[in-house]
Amino acid sequence: MPYEVTGVVARAKGEPVSLETVVVPDPGPGEVVVDVQACGVCHTDLHYREGGIGDDFPYLLGHEAAGVVSALGEGVTSVAEGDFVVLNWRAVCGQCRACRRGRPWYCFATHNARQPMTLADGTVLSNALGIGAFQAKTLVAAGQCTKVDPEAPATAAGLLGCGVMAGFGAAVHTGGVRLGDTVAVIGCGGVGSAAVAGAALVGARTVIAVDRDPRKLEWAKGFGATHTVDASQADTVEAIKELTGGFGADVVIDAVGRPETYEQAFYARDLAGTVVLVGVPTPDMRLELPLLDVFGRGGALKSSWYGDCLPDRDFPVLVDLYRQGRFDLDGFVTETIGLGDVEAAFDRMHSGDVLRSVVVL
Structure with a gap:
């Protein structure tokens, strides 16, 4: 009944x-x-x-x-x-x-x-x-x-x-972060912090956390961020470039989902790098980028649906990693x-x- x-x-x-x-x-x-x-x-x-x-x-x-x-x-x-x-x-x-x-x-x-x-x-x-x-x-x-x-x-x-899988998957599945990569994550709430954790887990050598809230930046360091950028005090694009030898990051993850943060992600990546949008925009938001820049910078612009996860594949693995003290x-x-x-x-x-x-x- x-x-x-x-x-x-x-x-x-x-x-x-x-x-x-x-x-x-x-x-x-x-x-x-x-x-x-x-x-x-x-x-x-x-x-x-x-x-x-x-x-x-x-x-x-x-x-x-x-x-x-x-x-x-x-x-x-x-x-x-x-x-x-x-x-x-x-x-x-x-x-x-x-x-x-x-x-x-x-x-x-x-x-x-x-x-x-x-x-x-x-x-x-x-x-x-x-x-x-x-x-x-x-x-x-x-x-x-x-x-x-x-x-x-x-x-x-x-x-x-939801949130942890979305962020982890944005880095590992959609972004394809690999051993030795440089990664930047813009927005370090739950989803962004999970992206930081995922990038660190698979061996990114540099993981840059970007946020306007010092508390969130401290949380991100706890999940494996090697560097932090206070976006209220520094230019996000220039700070990420400075931390990556002047080139930009291999993978930049926008966990905010606003036109201004996406544009930062676009210009903060290295040539042939990858931008991942996992923050959810609202229906009224619009993006304008020079098409020549889209062409000339190469690489990939990706959206991440639920971290491109397959629950039956991913949930048991992440729970096992948690039980082992690794996540x-x-x-x-x-x-x-x-x-x-x-x-x-x-x-x-x-x-x-x-x-x-x-x-x-």
């Missing part, structure tokens, strides 16, 4: 979130119910609340989550009841042209659970990134569940579900909070006081 749980809901654009009774249906074919143990408060949740992603209110927030599978729908064989899983928002279809060409991380037909979750009065909820995990139970497609080592705490493992997921957890503290966590996010607040259920 359906479950009733308390969830965090954004009812209208810009209004504070509220705690509401949410009805979670029994899983149908290809679906599972997951008992959520922890869920990170991601900037994407705030975007939903502010109407920056769409206007399909009310939204059921929360998506950076880990927990235990508690019920299976018909035909589910990829996970079993009792499995400890990290949730992801890009369950690949296996059938689209990207999947058939052996590039499932680009899947053009990712999917979520078919059944909706609702408020007690029957109002259909829009789930943040197809998950909706600021509640004790949630309904997802089986393909959104990746089994990982249950010895990892949910507070750490759940962060792989500091705990370092991203600034505080643990309850469901009723999400709105206050948004305020702390705005002021730059946290990398991640994590809701513990």
